[in-house]
Amino acid sequence: MSAEISKELKDLISKEDTIKVIASISPQGEVHSAVKQSVTVDENGQLIYLEFFEKSQTNINMVNSIWFDKNISVTIISADNRSFVIKGKTIRSRVFGKEFEKYYRLYEEREKDNDLVAVYYIEPLEIYEQTFAVQKAQHKEKYPLYVHLDKYAEETE
Amino acid sequence: MSENNWREKEPSLEQVLDRYNGDINRFTVLKIDVDRRGFVYSDEAAKLVDPNKHHVEPSDYMTADGKKFVFPIGLTLRDGTTICGGPALTTQNKNREPYIIDADNGKLYITDQGEKLEEVEFWEKPDFYDKVTSNGTPMWEIATARPQRITITPGVKCHFWDTPGEGCKFCALFAGHRLDDGEVRDEKYFQDVTETVAEALKQKGRFASFHMTSGSTLSGREIFDDEVELYIKTLQAAGKAIHSSKFPTKLVASGFSKRQLERLRDETGMTGYVTDLEVLNKDLFKWVCPGKARLVGYDEWKHRLYEAVDVFGKGQVHCGLVGGVENAQPNGFSDEDAALKAVLSEADEIASHGVSFSECVWNTLPKSYFAKQNTPTLDYFVRLALGLSEVRKKYGLAVYIDDYRRCGNHPNTDLARIEKW
Numbered sequence A: 001m002s003a004e005i006s007k008e009l010k011d012l013i014s015k016e017d018t019i020k021v022i023a024s025i026s027p028q029g030e031v032h033s034a035v036k037q038s039v040t041v042d043e044n045g046q047l048i049y050l051e052f053f054e055k056s057q058t059n060i061n062m063v064n065s066i067w068f069d070k071n072i073s074v075t076i077i078s079a080d081n082r083s084f085v086i087k088g089k090t091i092r093s094r095v096f097g098k099e100f101e102k103y104y105r106l107y108e109e110r111e112k113d114n115d116l117v118a119v120y121y122i123e124p125l126e127i128y129e130q131t132f133a134v135q136k137a138q139h140k141e142k143y144p145l146y147v148h149l150d151k152y153a154e155e156t157e
Numbered sequence B: 001m002s003e004n005n006w007r008e009k010e011p012s013l014e015q016v017l018d019r020y021n022g023d024i025n026r027f028t029v030l031k032i033d034v035d036r037r038g039f040v041y042s043d044e045a046a047k048l049v050d051p052n053k054h055h056v057e058p059s060d061y062m063t064a065d066g067k068k069f070v071f072p073i074g075l076t077l078r079d080g081t082t083i084c085g086g087p088a089l090t091t092q093n094k095n096r097e098p099y100i101i102d103a104d105n106g107k108l109y110i111t112d113q114g115e116k117l118e119e120v121e122f123w124e125k126p127d128f129y130d131k132v133t134s135n136g137t138p139m140w141e142i143a144t145a146r147p148q149r150i151t152i153t154p155g156v157k158c159h160f161w162d163t164p165g166e167g168c169k170f171c172a173l174f175a176g177h178r179l180d181d182g183e184v185r186d187e188k189y190f191q192d193v194t195e196t197v198a199e200a201l202k203q204k205g206r207f208a209s210f211h212m213t214s215g216s217t218l219s220g221r222e223i224f225d226d227e228v229e230l231y232i233k234t235l236q237a238a239g240k241a242i243h244s245s246k247f248p249t250k251l252v253a254s255g256f257s258k259r260q261l262e263r264l265r266d267e268t269g270m271t272g273y274v275t276d277l278e279v280l281n282k283d284l285f286k287w288v289c290p291g292k293a294r295l296v297g298y299d300e301w302k303h304r305l306y307e308a309v310d311v312f313g314k315g316q317v318h319c320g321l322v323g324g325v326e327n328a329q330p331n332g333f334s335d336e337d338a339a340l341k342a343v344l345s346e347a348d349e350i351a352s353h354g355v356s357f358s359e360c361v362w363n364t365l366p367k368s369y370f371a372k373q374n375t376p377t378l379d380y381f382v383r384l385a386l387g388l389s390e391v392r393k394k395y396g397l398a399v400y401i402d403d404y405r406r407c408g409n410h411p412n413t414d415l416a417r418i419e420k421w
Ligand code: SF4
Pocket: B158, B159, B160, B161, B167, B168, B171, B172, B173, B174, B214, B215, B216
């Protein structure tokens, strides 16, 4: 089931000072995570990842994700330390074609030796906020009994 | 309908996928089977072909269900890999039904018995295709393309056919040119090559490799000298449009001597070389490729592959194979296990010298001597791809040429996409 990326999250993803981290699984089953600032949301609200290195571990893992149905996740961290997680499924890889070329030119204009190798399209399956304060409140509400007893100790003084 | 119950006699796509679950991905297996069985377009799919947008061959038409339409020369899968070849190049053998490329809601799908298996798209036409050189030559006559490579075929005739019965028995590549004398390759042609390559490179992000091939030319002081000369001139002409002394290049050509290979290395920007033993068995080579066997010989062709590694380096030399042709009858293997064992054992020996493999999936091309043969099971081709891949990994051979991006026609090199080196 697809999840929709909210306008607030789209705006956050497009900000330059937002950090984006992709976590993916290698063909050998190892977890790999890397900062990938080229995660964007396109005009149709689709999550896109642009890859610049043919043999980067993330590129290999993104192909692994399509080939063997392994999900990936993208963590979004704002400048003010809010964080969100998008769990997703890689559904398409474009390594050529007019749509690929559009991104190729865009990133070449930013830096001449940028050499795009793939555009990945990720279907968001689940989205949640992971900001510490938010997570703390949610966890407390959902699991009230996971707590150290001293938190309930009577004030003695 | 096929004339026999082949579906009952061999494992299905789903059964093969189950059997090798986790070892090989669904896209490569499906691609192998589409190559093996061939494909045709439904009327609905044919209606989606737009010659202004899609890559169709301007000179060719295909009859589908009795109707004529221009046909696209390739398909792209969701993982970005490609299926090469229009229906004209696919099997005419009635032993198995081809897959049907059908349309639904404006999208294309590979289908079998009415079931949608995977979405596909037509390749887009390269921008240079509609342009004309300053000599007035349409650029599509000078070069063709795959999604990531420019291809130039300077020699349009294969001279192994000059002696009756000496062409390779699976081959129909140059069937239409067996009797003509080839095109004129004068200064005007080489100028057209430079201009076409320069124009092609204006399409940013489109091309990742320069590919050149031809039929074999046997003439010259030493066999293939004239072929080498033609490649040198063509590569030099292409090189004028590229500002680097070396660039991603693959030449698929005859088995050249070390002297000839050194000339190619020293006088052009060439970086990768493929030459085809076609079948990894000395006795079968004599039967399947009689011209190559008589004029060069299996052992010498192999030796030339090894020398090519000295010239271009490990990972830059591939041996082309027509995977599965070792099972052609009556002289080939009749047992798939025995065939695979023999082929992989020979592959191991060749790979130990630094040579990788570019195997195609044998389908019985119209006009070829083997047109009426039956090809192996899908299970066989999957085991061949996995086996060649293992052999390559055993000897630490990276794939820099003929991979999923620069070619797309070799299952074992598609698998290298998720290998790290
Ligand atoms: S060498 Fe063999 S496979 Fe190649 S074009 Fe000639 S006949 Fe065909």
